[in-house]
Amino acid sequence: MKSGLVTILGRPNVGKSTLINYVIGSKISIATPKPQTTRFRVLGVKHMKDAQIIFADTPGFHLAKSALNKYMVNLAVSSLEGADLVYLLVEVGDYLGEEYPELFKILKKQKAPVFLVINKTDKYGSEQIQQTGEEFTNVFKFNQVVGISALTGKNVQNLIDKTIEYLPEGPEYFPEGQVTDLTLELRIAEIIREKIIILLQEELPYTTAVNIEEIKERENGVLYVNAVIYVSRESQKGILIGKKGTMIKKIGSFARFEIEQALKKQVYLELTVRVEEDWPKLENKLKKFGYVVPK
Ligand SMILES: Nc1nc2c(ncn2[C@@H]2O[C@H](COP(=O)(O)OP(=O)(O)OP(=O)(O)O)[C@@H](O)[C@H]2O)c(=O)[nH]1
């Protein structure tokens, strides 16, 4: 039996969450077209006959400096702890700008082998894929270079096979059937946040957080969920609620549909919008939403 932790690091929007969802075969980590979607370290467990791979999805590595941004990057970096293997996920067309020098410094300081995983190969020709590979292999010694498409699944099996080769002998860390470490509350909160990002991409900055205030199973078997959406300015409240409440209703029904599918039970979802002035800049407010790097 081989087993171990594979930490997926990379710039925002390169497809880290899409990859973990594809590999696990169910949506455990939200993924959207907007950069800086992931805010938690989400574990995804892949059970196989002779191996168990635990993947850690992480927030995109970037250089912005608000309290929320710093938390996200610290969390990504701290997720290297205990890793048996690291994927540096890039997308075709990526070049060595901005955050990469910093990322390479961090990768050099840790001991686990590193794969360069070039994603979104479905969108490009082989010449561009090769160019992207060279851009990165010229400056860092990767143990393997693998091109994939996390969206279509192209070459992902090859990536898994190579991954297993690099993992140590070890036990099954998670029991059969458990595919993630996310709590029910967090899974639900994240689905709601995903719908907000998808429905309001252009209109809202990165300033919504979702907190489950109450969750209980009613006698009739319906799961009652009371979720609060926090925004950082009064003016954003109206955007979220929409004319005559149309937007919040849409968010609610999209989210409920997906939560019901995921949990296979009927859900009553109540959404409230509250203003928590400037919360992304304030460290003490981040704690309230669970945005803390675990010790
Ligand atoms: N064409 C194509 N699009 C992809 C692929 N993988 C991911 N995407 C798209 O890229 C966008 C970002 O995907 P995510 O999985 O959210 O990216 P991420 O790296 O987790 O982003 P952050 O959480 O913001 O760091 C989404 O619109 C995905 O559908 C791929 O292989 N091909």
Ligand SMILES: [Mg+2]
């Ligand atoms: Mg993500």
